[in-house]
Amino acid sequence: MAGPVVVVGDILLDRDVEGVVNRLCPDSPVPVLDESTAVDRPGGAGLAAVFAAALGAEVALVTALADDEGGARLSTLLAAAGVQVYALPLRGATPEKIRLHARGRVLLRHDRGGPAGEPGEPSEVALRLLASASAVLVSDYGRGVARQPALRCALAATRAPVVWDPHPRGPAAVPGVHLATPNESEVRELVKTGPGASRLATASRGAQELRRRWRAGAVTVTLGGDGALLCHAGSTPLVVPAPASAEGDTCGAGDRFAATASIALSRGALVSEAVQAAVTEASAYVAAGGVATALPPPARTVPVTGSRIGGGDRVGMAAAAAVVAAVRAAGGTVVATGGCFDLLHAGHVATLEAARQLGDCLVVCLNSDAGVAGLKGPDRPVVPQADRGRLLAALGCVDAVLVFDEPTPQAALTWLRPDIWVKGGDYATGGGEPGMPEAELLSRWGGHTVVVPYLDGRSTTDMIAAARAGGGTAGPADRVPGPLPGMAVGLDGATAKGAR
DSSP states (O other): OOSOEEEEEOEEEEEEEEEEEEEEOTTSSSEEEEEEEEEEEEEEHHHHHHHHHHTTOOEEEEEEEESSHHHHHHHHHHHHTTOEEEEEEESSOOOEEEEEEETTEEEEEEEESOSOOOBOOOOHHHHHHHHTOSEEEEEOOSSSGGGOHHHHHHHHHOOSOEEEEOOTTSOOOOTTOSEEOOBHHHHHHHSOOOTTOOHHHHHHHHHHHHHHHHTOSOEEEEOGGGOEEEEOSSSSOEEEOOSSOOOSOOTTHHHHHHHHHHHHHHTTOOHHHHHHHHHHHHHHHHHTTTHHHHSOHHHHHOOOOSTTOOSGGGBSHHHHHHHHHHHHHTTOOEEEEEEOOOSOOHHHHHHHHHHHTTSSEEEEEEEOHHHHHHHHOTTOOSSOHHHHHHHHHTSTTOOEEEEEOSSSSHHHHHHHOOSEEEEESSOOSSSSSOOOTTHHHHHTTTOEEEEEOEEOOOOHHHHHHHHHTTSOOOOTTSOEEOOOTTOOEEETTEEEOSOO
């Protein structure tokens, strides 16, 4: 099969804080950690997806994202790692796991985010994706995505090999999975065994019971530095030893194992071959330093944007999250648009007013200063992002402004999941020309792209040129998007009338 490797499961935001301990707290006998660095990364199914992408596979992730800053951060990290995200809405907050380190050792893990929220319905595009996958990895972290009924039906129906990485708080694997990959402690929780049995006997009995219970093709129990035990057809298990003993941070080793096995199966390997490849890769991962060294640099260092921009309570991730959550809770329509908006002019305002009329809120995705310079050249922007954000937020038709650093708004849109994306331009309206580049992205959650026709008017480029020439008025050489009287808007290439 030629489709992507699809990862399905719960995503977390992991943060590793490194620091130095030189003293105890004066009011309590606990160490004081002076923070030196902090690194964010996708956790849970997100980490498995990033690993699969780093191993060379085309990867799509079906997960649930919350309308909060953690969800926005995860969207940015996943986009930087090359993972395509098909997001379900998520009630509640993004779960976060924060590990505090000193001299390479974990002092404390702080979990926040509260109880698991209920994931929403997947889009038809996400369900079709499972049918066309080359392999599917279910990375269950017990927070509800693996229980979603429509996803379970699609997982049971797919012809792709399915690897199920279970969680004791999660549901049973769907019948017929090719391979389940619990670790020792998960097997002991899932299958109660009597005392006195050896380690291998306990693993073997647990694997056979899970294979029978789930009607799985095979179950492999990971044994840490000792490799894995594989139970499939027949009564004799296969023990796959690790190629070398390695000590180190094992965080993420199970995700590395499952991702490697999934990729091997997608390429036609036998289950035993996939398990051997996974043991080798997971062992090398731990020996090389674990998650601290395994992630691609962009996935480790992409900065948070939006939250550091001034402009009051209508600029930034928190502002956008609050607006979007309120509109969705009321059953309304979320509209978004984007651009540089350098030297805000009447053409911009007309477009924004037209966009706001199409729904119940308008979020503007604003290119950061670095993004504008990359698109327009080193002498742009004329107006810095903090001022551009404040000006946009002051408009009555704009409900929130979200600043992004990337060349495209892919990560921002993946998090916002607007119902409608509005842009002015000479995009296709049914005549066969190329369509809006964001259309495929919007389709992942059932959103639509809308084109507002051009209207002759002012141009930022002309205004800057006129100012630098010593004054004058910019002419209509560059067309500026804006609404026409009684306008019709193109909706995914069609003509729509009566838009709100």
